[in-house]
Amino acid sequence: MPSKITNYQCPACTGPLRFDGASGKLCCDFCGSSFPVQEIEALYQDKLDQAAQAAVQQQAKEEAQAAAGTMDEWEQEQIQAGMKSYNCPSCGAELICDATTAATSCPYCGNPTVVPGQFHGMLKPDYILPFKLDKEAAKTALRNFYKGKRLLPRAFTEENHIEEIKGVYVPFWLFDGQGDADLHYAATKSSSHRSGDYMVTVTDHYDVRRAGTVDFQRIPADSSRKMPDAHMDAIEPYNFSELKPFSTAYMPGFLAERYDVEVDECAQRARRRAANTTESIIAGTVKGYSSTTPLGKNVLVRRGAVKYVMLPVWLLSTRWKDQSFLFAMNGQTGKLIGDLPVSMGRYWGWFGAIAGPLAAILLAIFFLL
Numbered sequence: 001m002p003s004k005i006t007n008y009q010c011p012a013c014t015g016p017l018r019f020d021g022a023s024g025k026l027c028c029d030f031c032g033s034s035f036p037v038q039e040i041e042a043l044y045q046d047k048l049d050q051a052a053q054a055a056v057q058q059q060a061k062e063e064a065q066a067a068a069g070t071m072d073e074w075e076q077e078q079i080q081a082g083m084k085s086y087n088c089p090s091c092g093a094e095l096i097c098d099a100t101t102a103a104t105s106c107p108y109c110g111n112p113t114v115v116p117g118q119f120h121g122m123l124k125p126d127y128i129l130p131f132k133l134d135k136e137a138a139k140t141a142l143r144n145f146y147k148g149k150r151l152l153p154r155a156f157t158e159e160n161h162i163e164e165i166k167g168v169y170v171p172f173w174l175f176d177g178q179g180d181a182d183l184h185y186a187a188t189k190s191s192s193h194r195s196g197d198y199m200v201t202v203t204d205h206y207d208v209r210r211a212g213t214v215d216f217q218r219i220p221a222d223s224s225r226k227m228p229d230a231h232m233d234a235i236e237p238y239n240f241s242e243l244k245p246f247s248t249a250y251m252p253g254f255l256a257e258r259y260d261v262e263v264d265e266c267a268q269r270a271r272r273r274a275a276n277t278t279e280s281i282i283a284g285t286v287k288g289y290s291s292t293t294p295l296g297k298n299v300l301v302r303r304g305a306v307k308y309v310m311l312p313v314w315l316l317s318t319r320w321k322d323q324s325f326l327f328a329m330n331g332q333t334g335k336l337i338g339d340l341p342v343s344m345g346r347y348w349g350w351f352g353a354i355a356g357p358l359a360a361i362l363l364a365i366f367f368l369l
């Protein structure tokens with residue numbers, strides 16, 4: 001039976017290929033050759049088709065076995081645990097992956113492997129945003145992130161080791177849509193003037209209504225259960241003008257997951273974002289009043305086209321005092337976010353530095369009076 005996975009190997013020396021974001025080419029670190037994506041794509045098309053076909057047949061076989069109750073125990077256990085196993089075409093080792101793994105590398109021979117069956121038929125992404133920044137850029141970004149964080153315990157930055165760093169193509173849905181908002185306020189404008197001994201305040205009352213439509217394009221929502229949504233939202237935005245038609249040739253050297261959160265579930269998140277943005281844009285046009293009181297609102301979001309895309313993310317995990325800290329970096333723009341521990345000693349020290357002079361100034365004012 002043909003293999004369900006494909007290794008991307010250097011056509012010159014059969015060394016492992018990796019996609020290099022800076023040059024946009026596939027590179028071999030063994031012999032130094034590099035190849036345009038299209039060339040490797042053309043070379044591997046047949047192998048990818050065969051592997052996808054093998055995966056489809058395997059799926060059908062498993063389903064038939066499961067229905068007939070003839071599946072062996074080991075296979076059944078794996079499926080129940082959400083795992084899949086493959087044989088590395090280079091060294092023959094058995095690779096056990098999550099059921100959603102779409103690209104990885106063989107831990108034994110180091111060859112990058114892609115599982116084309118994960119991108120077949122309905123599972124085929126529309127676009128991919130290739131990595132632009134490499135591992136070194138991610139490490140540098142993390143160091144810079146620590147810099148200037150005055151509340152960070154010194155020991156954290158000194159002892160801190162990056163435990164794991166991986167480049168992952170994360171599956172996202174991109175939603176187009178339209179938001180309609182109909183907003184209603186009671187508003188006032190007041191002005192005061194002196195008239196003889198009296199202060200006269202004139203208040204005009206307004207019935208303010210605003211209605212408008214906001215168009216949205218490509219609101220991203222990650223569709224992998226493993227990825228923390230807050231991290232994924234925080235490393236936006238991506239520049240989607242650089243999206244490429246999907247190809248697995250951008251994946252060697254990186255990990256990839258296929259989606260496991262359906263469109264409708266992600267649509268809730270995208271809808272909420274679209275509704276909030278629509279409301280704040282339309283509400284932002286209500287200006288120049290002394291007071292506004294909301295009386296009613298009606299916000300409606302209509303969903304348009306949905307695209308399935310793979311976006312580049314560097315994940316860095318560090319450990320300190322038995323705690324894990326996860327950082328995520330946008331693989332295109334370098335925007336990095338993550339959680340940091342806060343040193344209480346330093347917090348108060350820092351607070352004191354500000355509070356001290358402030359108290360001195362207050363004291364000086366007091367004495368001047």
Ligand SMILES: [Zn+2]
Nearest residue numbers: 010013028031
């Ligand atoms: Zn080579």
Ligand SMILES: [Zn+2]
Nearest residue numbers: 088091106109
């Ligand atoms: Zn191998």
